[in-house]
Amino acid sequence: QKEVEQNSGPLSVPEGAIASLNCTYSDRVSQSFFWYRQYSGKSPELIMSIYSNGDKEDGRFTAQLNKASQYVSLLIRDSQPSDSATYLCAVILNRDDKIIFGKGTRLHILP
Amino acid sequence: EADIYQTPRYLVIGTGKKITLECSQTMGHDKMYWYQQDPGMELHLIHYSYGVNSTEKGDLSSESTVSRIRTEHFPLTLESARPSHTSQYLCASSEPGTHYGYTFGSGTRLTVV
Numbered sequence: 001q002k003e004v005e006q007n008s009g010p011l012s013v014p015e016g017a018i019a020s021l022n023c024t025y026s027d028r029v030s031q032s033f034f035w036y037r038q039y040s041g042k043s044p045e046l047i048m049s050i051y052s053n054g055d056k057e058d059g060r061f062t063a064q065l066n067k068a069s070q071y072v073s074l075l076i077r078d079s080q081p082s083d084s085a086t087y088l089c090a091v092i093l094n095r096d097d098k099i100i101f102g103k104g105t106r107l108h109i110l111p
Numbered sequence: 112e113a114d115i116y117q118t119p120r121y122l123v124i125g126t127g128k129k130i131t132l133e134c135s136q137t138m139g140h141d142k143m144y145w146y147q148q149d150p151g152m153e154l155h156l157i158h159y160s161y162g163v164n165s166t167e168k169g170d171l172s173s174e175s176t177v178s179r180i181r182t183e184h185f186p187l188t189l190e191s192a193r194p195s196h197t198s199q200y201l202c203a204s205s206e207p208g209t210h211y212g213y214t215f216g217s218g219t220r221l222t223v224v
Contacts, residue, residue, distance in 0.1 A: 034212045043201050043215040044154070051210060088154070090212065097209045098144075103153040 003027065004091050006102035014110050019076040021105050023089030026070070032092040033065055035074045038104065039085045048074060079109045114138045117202050117216035124192055124223055132187045132219045134202030143185040144213065145169070145177060146201040154201070160185055192223040 003026045013019040021035075032051055036044035050056045050063040050072065062075040072091075076083055089102040115136040124130055136143065145158040146169075156169030160179040174196070175189050185204075189196055199220050203213035 032209050032212075036212075041150075041220075043218045044213075046212040046214070049210075049212055092209045098156070098159065099205075099213055101154045 003093065003100045004089055004102040006087075006089050006105045008103055009106040010108050011105055012108045012110055013079050015079055015081060017079055019079045019083065019107055019109070021074040021076075021087050021089075021107065023072045023074075023091075023102055024070055025072070025089075025091045025100075027091070027093045028067075028070060030067075030070075030091050030093055033063070033072045034090040034099065035061075035063060035072075036088040036090060036101075037085045038088060044088055076107075081109045081111050083107060084109045115202060115204055115214050115216040117200075117219050119219060120217060121220050122222070124221070126191075126193055126223055128192050130189050130192055130221070132200050132202075132221070134185045134187070134216055135183050136185075136204045136214075136216075137183065138204060138206075138214070139182065140204035140206055140214075141182065142205045142207065143179070144203045144205075145175075145185070145187050146203065147171060147173065148199045148201060148218075150199070158187065192221075194223045197221060197223050 005024045035048040038044040048063040050065045056063045060077045064073045086104040088104045090099045118133045141162040143160045146154045155171035157173040158177040160166045201218045202216040205213045
């Protein structure tokens with residue numbers, strides 16, 4: 001089992017709808033979780049971090065964490081064409097403090 | 112307003128040349144990282160450093176080398192470039208502890224011809 005798993009997509013969502021991106025991780029005692037957005041040809045940009053079970057909201061973005069299920073998700077409300085990008089799930093495993101990145105999910109917002 | 116800088120942004124160079132990719136950050140971060148990423152593919156950690164005079168190899172075997180003589184500077188060197196080294200190279204840094212994500216530079220897109 002890979003340490004951080006994401007569906008590669010592409011995930012196509014109509015403009016204005018909610019985009020839901022999912023990620024599972026293998027280390028049960030992982031403590032820190034991040035979502036990065038990467039536009040084509042650009043470097044990753046940190047958009048959300050979450051450390052506790054539950055939801056964390058920031059503008060149109062909501063990160064959800066369920067440690068019992070080893071599952072973290074990112075919801076994007078009122079999706080815009082500018083949200084079209086690859087979204088990387090990242091986890092700090094407990095054995096050291098390096099971030100492990102998933103392969104990313106490509107998101108397409110359809111105008 | 113990036114506080115981590117990579118130069119050059121693009122580099123096209125001939126096979127066999129020695130190249131150094133520069134990475135500097137002004138945030139005083141002890142931890143710095145080099146990733147390699149091909150277009151549309153995942154990030155691969157190739158080197159990291161937890162402070163001055165500390166360097167470690169990452170998960171992906173790489174023919175490159177790094178040095179960390181100053182906190183703010185983490186250059187990556189290829190002694191003899193080959194076409195297989197063509198890729199995007201991303202530098203990142205982070206604060207200590209396990210609650211901080213990485214800040215990435217803009218990257219260097221390297222093409223070896």
